Amino acid sequence: MASIKLDRRNRIRQRIRNKIAGTADTPRLSVFRSNKGIYCQVINDLTGETLAQANSLESGFDGSGTKSEQAKRVGLMIAERCKAKQIENIVFDRGGYLYHGRVKSLAEGAREGGLSF
Numbered sequence: 001m002a003s004i005k006l007d008r009r010n011r012i013r014q015r016i017r018n019k020i021a022g023t024a025d026t027p028r029l030s031v032f033r034s035n036k037g038i039y040c041q042v043i044n045d046l047t048g049e050t051l052a053q054a055n056s057l058e059s060g061f062d063g064s065g066t067k068s069e070q071a072k073r074v075g076l077m078i079a080e081r082c083k084a085k086q087i088e089n090i091v092f093d094r095g096g097y098l099y100h101g102r103v104k105s106l107a108e109g110a111r112e113g114g115l116s117f
Contacts, residue, residue: 013096020091021045029078029110029117030093031103038071038102040078042090052081071102072109079113092117 022028022045032039039055054077056063056070061077063070082090090110097103111117 009096011096016093016096020093022091026089026091027051027087028093029090029115031095031097031106033095033097033102038067038074038106040074040106042078042082042087051085051087052078054078054081068102068105071105072112075106075109075111076113078106079110079115083114088114088116090115090117 020028022043024044024046027042027044029040029042037056039053039057041053042051043049044051054074055061056067056074061070062073065073082088092107092110094103094107099107107117
């Protein structure tokens with residue numbers, strides 16, 4: 001049985017996804033936040049392929065600092081990987097989470113890295 005909180009987030013997530021979609025020119029930056037880490041991926045929804053991904057639990061990632069600082073570093077990592085693939089414009093999908101805390105830090109890190117959305 002799913003929790004009420006998870007059901008609520010999924011309803012919000014679907015409402016957001018009805019409004020935005022990633023294309024080849026402006027792919028979608030999708031965010032997932034767990035208790036331990038934060039994950040993001042850049043997706044072209046027309047072909048259904050993931051163009052780039054980054055997370056705070058991958059090997060080689062320095063896990064020091066607060067979760068918000070880690071999220072900001074993940075945002076910088078995804079921006080760097082997008083730049084390597086000539087992706088500069090994206091659509092931000094907060095995944096049903098509030099634009100606050102770790103999600104906001106990831107978005108700010110991606111903007112500092114050179115992505116625009």
